[in-house]
Amino acid sequence: MHIDFHDQTNSVPVDYIDLLQRLLIFTGQKEEVASEAEVSVSFVSNQEIKEINRNYRQQDKPTDVISFAMQEKVGDEPDIFGEDLPLVLGDIVISLDKAKEQAEEYGHSLERELGFLTVHGFLHLLGYDHMNKEDEAEMFGKQDELLGEFGIER
Template sequence: MIFDLEEICKVPFEFNYSELAEKVISFCLEYIEFPYEAEVNLTLTNNEEIHKINLEHRGIDRPTDVLSFPMLENATPGDFSSLDEDDCDAFDYDTNAVMLGDIVISVDKVLEQAQEYGHSIEREFAFLICHSMLHLFGYDHMEDDERTEMETQQRIIMEKLNILR
């Protein structure tokens, strides 16, 4: 796995967030049985910056907790059978890894939501990464059946990681 972390704000977490992010991303790849080397980029930012990104890319004029920018289009979530190593759009020429996409997380929202939901900052951070990885795999939550499936997958992954509320 190729993992790139960019911090564009001060990150006040008192745990090794890079290590935790890598652990969650790696586990999600194993859980979904991703068949190739994968590349995932994670950017940590603040509410002000994620607000701008949310407005620019989604037309939503407010900060959000996490944004996912998948590079793949899956007809069926978690199905990568249509990927072809000769597919120039999906595979990086230099590394031969599949560029899954980008994750952008608001550190401010991680702190706010951990307090609001009454669990640890580590749990909230890991959950947002798990949630975003499922988006990179093609899962969504716009329809009730999609939401139910995605929530089930999130719960299973977090339980298997033993990162509980």
């Protein structure tokens, strides 16, 4: 899997990015994602994610992670993938500020929080959601399972 990291905060340690890359590859293999799939992960500030959240989700507040799935179809729109096109899964945007806040609030490491948010965003790109109790239980169970198998515990 091809993963592009963009640290707009210029403050994410290289070893965290390495860990998250290995975690995404691990998750992709577990979820049987094509090895040529592409995904991007961006780290931004609370202010930047607030603007994204307002513009795309009409919620004028910072959030921890937002995913933009490229393989998601709406209504009768045509497929945008084929044999000659790369499998672009989409973009994951993570607020580093929010991740730090939540790591402290939940009493675990920033490494664990970034791992959780990365897997959460990636599962959204793969079609998982948590709009109802059943879907939430499936997605959150999958997250816990993947993080545990990879070795990132609370």
